Amino acid sequence: MAVGLHDFPLIPEIKGVRIGVTEAGIKKANKKDLVLFELCEGASVAGVFTQNAFCAAPVRICQKHLSTTNSRYLLVNTGNANAGTGKSGLENALKTCDALALQVGVDVDAVLPFSTGVIGEPLQVNKIIDAIPAAIANLSADNWNAAGVGIMTTDTLPKGSVRTFEFEGRTYTVAGISKGAGMIRPNMATMLGYVFSDISMDEDLLHSILKDVVNKSFNRITVDSDTSTNDSCIAVATGMASNVKLTSINEPLTQVFISAFTEVMQELAHAIVRDGEGATKFVTVEVVGAVEQQDATKTAFEIAHSPLVKTALFASDPNWGRILAVVGRAGVENLDVDKVQLHINGFEIARDGGRSPDYLEEHGQKAMAPDEIHICIDLGMGKESDMVWTTDFSHEYVTINAEYRT
The missing domain is CATH 3.60.70.12 (L-amino peptidase D-ALA esterase/amidase)
Structure with a gap:
């Protein structure tokens, strides 16, 4: 759809x-x-x-x-x-x-x-x-x-x-x-x-x-x-x-x-x-606070490509730890995880590298429910940023590509 x-x-x-x-x-x-x-x-x-x-x-x-x-x-x-x-x-x-x-x-x-x-x-x-x-x-x-x-x-x-x-x-x-x-x-x-x-x-x-x-x-x-x-x-x-x-x-x-x-x-x-194959979500991934723009770009793409993140998006599941895990493996040099912030659709999810003290599970559910989602990661390191756009992964995506030649 x-x-x-x-x-x-x-x-x-x-x-x-x-x-x-x-x-x-x-x-x-x-x-x-x-x-x-x-x-x-x-x-x-x-x-x-x-x-x-x-x-x-x-x-x-x-x-x-x-x-x-x-x-x-x-x-x-x-x-x-x-x-x-x-x-x-x-x-x-x-x-x-x-x-x-x-x-x-x-x-x-x-x-x-x-x-x-x-x-x-x-x-x-x-x-x-x-x-x-x-x-x-x-x-x-x-x-x-x-x-x-x-x-x-x-x-x-x-x-x-x-x-x-x-x-x-x-x-x-x-x-x-x-x-x-x-x-x-x-x-x-x-x-x-x-x-x-x-x-x-x-x-x-x-x-x-x-x-x-x-x-x-x-x-x-x-x-x-x-x-x-x-x-x-x-x-x-x-x-x-x-x-x-x-x-x-x-x-x-x-x-x-x-x-x-x-x-x-x-x-x-x-x-x-x-119109991505089987897409049910339109997802903006924004990374700010990078020292170099290339760090923001590669972090944003790592999040956008993660099957675990994309399947959580499809399920509207606020399993935000998957996002932090991707940030940690994105290869940003000298990353201080204690400075990382995460917002989803305006809700503060993580602050200073961990769950925000103001976060409630119902906030995560509200953040992930819409069909348009904005994920914003602040690396807390500098002034460079970048943004990419992606989709979730649905059952239909697998079906379309499994049956592509038939």
């Missing part, structure tokens, strides 16, 4: 972007599973990809194509990850790029392929090639919701976000979609994420902003601590808003854009957690 996930937003036309969605029958019949994004000439495109060494064939091709020419098309299939497929996987991914490039009249390097689904199975390349004409025929400026549905795998709902802002009399839009519910500890981005704006921006600047913002959004979420082979996040600036092309992070318009871009990226990242 999705935890507090809002309805898919109404995304206005972003000039320079058209979307086509169709059924290729890759894994299931009568399912939208092929999505095509068409970008205008001159659009700036930036991407970040999984750090998993067993990265998928389309990831390797995307990285190569991004470095060689201006991208014009993004081709996304679900139902098959085309990962762990060796040389034939690369050949098959390139075949889909070749087929699309031939039909739309661009160089093959202008096509970026993306895949998500089961790892280790050969890509049914002919089904994708046969469906490409239908995706081209379906190209439209208002296919956002259909695209959100088309990139889903175990997601229960499509995920989208949009922000519109004005600057010096000109209106700009930032909008995107994402997918992901399991195999989520991105280590760069999310399983698949696409964010678009009509702003005009230098490609190097866009890439720099994207890398920074994923560290504040997609790189701060985890469902099950597994980094996917296919994680890809793409940012596109079409330039159709006709502003003077941005080249510096210090320009006032760049700063306004970064604010809107960050909001969209964080909302898409949160949506993935809210």
Whole structure:
């Protein structure tokens, strides 16, 4: 079930972007599973990809194509990850790029392929090639919701976000979609994420902003601590808003854009957690009082990844000792446990390394009952902090992943 996930937003036309969605029958019949994004000439495109060494064939091709020419098309299939497929996987991914490039009249390097689904199975390349004409025929400026549905795998709902802002009399839009519910500890981005704006921006600047913002959004979420082979996040600036092309992070318009871009990226990242496989809780883990930010980050992730903590969250069980145990093994150098404080949803649970004198079991029960939980650990050592977002572990999570291929 999705935890507090809002309805898919109404995304206005972003000039320079058209979307086509169709059924290729890759894994299931009568399912939208092929999505095509068409970008205008001159659009700036930036991407970040999984750090998993067993990265998928389309990831390797995307990285190569991004470095060689201006991208014009993004081709996304679900139902098959085309990962762990060796040389034939690369050949098959390139075949889909070749087929699309031939039909739309661009160089093959202008096509970026993306895949998500089961790892280790050969890509049914002919089904994708046969469906490409239908995706081209379906190209439209208002296919956002259909695209959100088309990139889903175990997601229960499509995920989208949009922000519109004005600057010096000109209106700009930032909008995107994402997918992901399991195999989520991105280590760069999310399983698949696409964010678009009509702003005009230098490609190097866009890439720099994207890398920074994923560290504040997609790189701060985890469902099950597994980094996917296919994680890809793409940012596109079409330039159709006709502003003077941005080249510096210090320009006032760049700063306004970064604010809107960050909001969209964080909302898409949160949506993935809210729709985590079998999730019944949306959990914020905040660690403050660290000497170094990396200590706050690793402590927060250790808590978010702990099966004992996550199962207690599912049961709404205030077994807060499990959290302190994780803090103690997180590897924070010179940690003084007598200074550690723990709050859950505003209730003081632990003070000075032990049970708060004001704590009652009923406080813990009230703290753990809601479907949105904020865990805050104060290490009492310094001024650095960080925050990650995660889910609980439920019976349904096990069922979904035990039966994933059936």
